[in-house]
Amino acid sequence: MLSNRLVTALGPAIWGTTYYVTTEYLPPDRPLLASLLRSLPAGLLLVAVVRRLPTGDWWWRSLVLGALNIGAFLPLLFLAAYRLPGGVAATVGAVQPLVVAGLAAGFLGRRVTLRVGLAAVAGIFGVSLLVLRANAQLDALGIAAALGGAVVMAVGTVLGKRWVSPAPLLATTGWQLVAGGLLLLPLTFAVEGPPPELSARNLAGYAYLALVGAALSYSLWFRGVKLLAATEVTFLGLLSPVVATAVGWSVLGQDLTVAQLCGAVIVLAALVAAQTRGRKNDEDHRVRGGRWRRQPGGGRGVAARP
Template identity: 30%
Template sequence: MYLKLTESRLPFASLLLIAPFFFWGTAMVAMKGVIPNTTPLFMAGVRLVPAGFLILAAAVWMGRPQPQGWKAWLWITLFGLVDGALFQGFLAEGLVRTGAGLGSVMIDSQPIAVALLAWWLFGEKIGLIGGLGLMVGVGGISLIGLPDEWVLNALTGDVSSISGSVQQLFNSGEWLMLLAALSMAVGTVLVRFVCRYADPVSATGWHMIVGGLPLFALSGALETEQWVHIDLAGWSAIAYATLFGSAIAYGLFFYFASSGSLTSLSSLTFLTPVFALLFGNLILNEVLSPIQWSGVGLTLISIYLINQRDTLAQKLRLRPAPVKDLSPEDPELTPITKC
């Protein structure tokens, strides 16, 4: 089942689906401004633990059940270590060592890994048009984040200058962003297994707490002066990243990931660098080049192709790719969709 916004029971479903990526993109802008005045592991922990308690409070208010049994806690712990500690830790450390644009490209390559894992584990197929959409999306975020001279040199066939700077590229921290992307991709898939045994909202809150505590422990052991130089504007930025960039964004993302198409949902991640660049321009006066604006356009096209792949295939009289039905009527997946 693809993500069908018009059939969602939630109000303003289209806006809710886009909201996590809007909050993540703008949270990157907020984090970029405060990082010079704090330490990465501390900031990563602050993004997770308070947000986890907020989600748990919302779960209690909504009457959602708490995890029960060792299997539930085992999956939540694994989920927390991968999607919480590893993802946020790699993201924060990578943000110190690399530019926000190129780092965003590395992180937002994760839909490719999600698509492959969803195909292997759940039988989700993206088909010809979906695959084209993924390739267009990767091209779009590459135009957004890669240096313009790299793109121009590649178009003219001059790859010598590019190959000579690849080693410098990965020494500057981009590999940490790649590890963050892989951690997020694995976490997106793990939520399906978590929801076999636990409520998705409660599990999301607990996984953020479980993932954030090791980050605080590492920060206490390895970092100093974590909050000494943070001013009011810095605390406001951290509060925004925690409340909107973590609590609300995570809650919405994993709610949809627990029951919809992982490939379709993760494809919207291509919106994150778009929002980051747009609000970086508005707030930080960062200017987009014509090449980057081309990347924004390709990104939006990729999202349309992936989410409308079945409809487009029928219109073009192509044979639709077989898709694993994730509806509650499927007895094999009923434990997942009921969580």
């Protein structure tokens, strides 16, 4: 339904504002602190709401997924946000589904079609336009952080497809946020030291990232994963770099060259082409009981990412 799509779209749209909030509201050069204060409070809030703890294998699985999706991804995300214009950082990070397609072929038995292969080539070309013709703001460390974040999140996504949680999606999300946040806690103090004196503006930025940018947005996103087809959710995820680019241009006055704009368009088009599948195909690929089951009219199932 249209209402479900609109509600789900708010999740990636909110994520697209992360880059603006980071550069304009948070203290400089504190990516680990930003990652910690975004993840741990949000995770504790979700766990308190659902009132459910992991059981059995999900203690260590939550730790692994939390380390990948939160403990490693968020510091790389914020490092890219500090060093790159928001729209560019988000667009470079949008190569993540291309990495997922390659990993899924090797570990999930998902065949890479010609369309996906061509889309991958187009995506790489688009990213090269963004990087090779960048202005002085696009430094190598920022690009490496954005790409590294896409890779670790892709690995976490593939493992999330293999490990199907018996718990509600919000519980699984809360476990990962808490696990990632706890891993970031000692690292933050060891690398960045004690938090600096925070202004009211800084506190407002951290509160936004934790409550809106993590707890609320993840709730909306996983609701959509449950209710909508996978291709619909994937398309809506592309709103994140679109919103980041729009905010950077309209609020921060950031400019992109013609080559960079073309690169962004190519990347977005490649992602849409690679992730678009028919509704029947989506219904054929499912996992029940944590095991691969052959669905009527289709191949082995693939679980939605928790």
